Amino acid sequence: MLREFAASLLMLSLAGALALRSPQQPAPASPTFYRDVLPILQQHCQRCHRPGEIAPMPLVTYAQTKSWARLIRDVVRSKRMPPWFADPCCGHFSDDPSLRDQEIATLSAWADAREPGDPRDAPPPPHWSEGWNIPQPDRTITMPKSVAIPADGDVEYTYEIVSTEFAEDKWIQMSEVLPSSRQYVHHAVVYIRPPDSKWLRGAPLNTPFTASSLKDPALRHQAHETTSDLLLVYAPGSSPDQWPDGMAKFIPAHSDLVFQMHYTTNGQAGEDQTSVGLVFAKRPPSQRVLTLQLANDHDQIPIPPNTDNYRVEVHGTLPNDATLLSFFPHMHLRGKRFEYNLVGPDHKTETLLRVNYDFYWQLSYRLAQPRLLKAGTELQAIAWYDNSSNNAHNPDPNSPVTWGDQTYNEMMVGFFDIAVPANVDKQHFFIRRAP
Ligand code: HEC
Structure with a gap:
């Protein structure tokens, strides 16, 4: 059953489709746009870099991509693009768009000669519905x-x-x-x-x-x-x-x-x-998906001024069996790091996801292998905040930060999705909050 979930999750994701390709081949010596670069752009970049999407410029045609070649090399080498913030320490995620080393090498090698190559080598364009x-x-x-x-x-x-x-x-x-x-x-x-x-x-x-x-x-x-x-x-x-x-x-x-x-x-x-x-x-x-949250809105916030690693924690106990699917952490401008953990009966914790948080990129993280959790399982979310002048996004390091909706206030919400039998209602899944 679990294996089936995992297989269909993989098929839904481009990252998953890539994982099915043959493992490490060397990067081509003189890569061309149509044969070598375009497939990477289609699979890892065009979700955002196409007309009408969030990125400032489309990377769809040769002409559009050519003038960005050097910057593309820089951002893929530094791993700024595609954006992804899960710490490689923990977990595997089916929506991880990260490039493999060989793909980074291909884009980097192409940045110098910028060969178009033969348009007949181009893969078919992906189908995006309007x-x-x-x-x-x-x-x-x-x-x-x-x-x-x-x-x-x-x-x-x-x-x-x-x-x-x-x-x-x-x-x-x-x-x-x-x-x-x-x-x-x-x-x-x-x-x-x-x-x-x-x-x-x-x-x-x-x-x-x-x-x-x-x-x-x-x-x-x-x-x-x-x-x-x-x-x-x-x-x-x-x-x-x-x-x-x-x-x-x-x-x-x-x-x-x-x-x-x-x-x-x-x-x-x-x-x-x-x-x-x-x-x-x-x-x-056969399964209903519910989105739950581990949120801390009263204890531990306000965040004191000029602190660079302020920690806020919340626990909850799963009242019934459930299959854990994905996460979506939410904080504001002082957000620094967010972690979801399982706490074992021996108080040992296992980190399911650690996000090196960037306020401008709020992403979801879907487990490559959904995880069956038993009733009574204890979940923990921990958020760290940087309310110091080291944080480039910080509008005011000298004031305490209170809980609130606005981005200069703070929040601590760990959304997560679970699958439960189709006839189970959300009412059975209020997470009990423990201090
Ligand atoms: C989830 C959406 C998304 C994906 C996927 C994505 N980008 Fe971007 N990209 C953006 C946005 C938004 C910006 C503008 C804001 C910024 O620079 O962070 C951007 C900016 C850029 C820039 C300009 C950087 C600068 O300093 O001006 C380059 C080059 C770039 N992306 C290349 C890529 C490449 C190559 C890929 C695929 C390997 C990719 N991006 C995948 C959303 C995305």
Whole structure:
């Protein structure tokens, strides 16, 4: 069973497809663009470096790539590109886009002569559906009204609730968030609000609102206190959700989707109207995927000023058996390192993922080998923060940093995905927090 999950996860990922190729061949002596370089760009770079995606320039044609050749050599040698922050100490991940040494050597060797070669050597172009990294969605749900983003200042978290209009239950095999203006979206969380949920009932539908715009204090409080199931989390560079065969997210009939948008300003006013694309499972899955979180929002924060390695920890116990699939750590500008650990009965810890955190790159990390965890398993998340002047992103090392939504405040949320039997509800999976 586990092996099957792993196999289908591999097939979903480009990194996995690469792992199936023959092992180390030497880099070609005089590489050409079409024969040697383009396949690497297609597999490792074009997810972001193609028109309409997050990278500033496409790397699709010879003409586009040629003038970047030297910089490409520098960024692949220094491992700045493709972006990936999992410490090689721990774990293997199916969405790891890292280049192999031989591929780095090929790109580096090509940077000097920049030979185009013969276009007939080119691999077939990958099929990208317009705008999406998942196949053409079966359903696209868009925030009904666009949100105006000012030129400067903070933008409070903005919510928009929209009905799915699903007359029957739906299983979601893949999903992707697609902002209309990526440059403003720091991150987005899309929640599933089933018809029996009381969460944010009374808040407006089909129109943007913020917590402070709500008159009812109880409702205002609810905006931050969600227990609803998560459809997906998005940040620039994060990959879409694609669950292996037999696993899917569940959206009950007549649910709403709640978009929680964190916008940041960049000197120019604009607007955004984000969509989510859904690919339905072809048949009902045997496993349901749930996104849980290990979060610490009261103890240990504020972070004192001028500290360069401040540690915040949280524990939780898994109440039922589950298969661990993936991680998505979330911190803000002072974030330095994030770790997920299993704590054994003997208090020995095993690190499942260590991320050398970069605020500008919030990625998901999918286990190459999903891991069956027994009920009672203790999970630990640890975050380290650098609130000193060594941290180039730090807006103010001389002040304590409090918990909060804005990027100059801090957060500590370790999202993770598990698969459980299809009939199990999220209610059975509240992680008990231990100090
Ligand atoms: C997850 C998305 C993503 C992937 C995958 C990715 N890039 Fe990038 N790349 C970006 C973004 C965004 C920028 C601009 C911001 C920055 O420089 O960090 C960038 C910048 C660059 C730059 C310019 C750096 C500079 O200093 O101006 C080069 C060159 C580059 N990428 C090459 C590559 C190559 C080669 C690959 C594949 C081996 C790759 N990238 C994969 C998103 C990506």
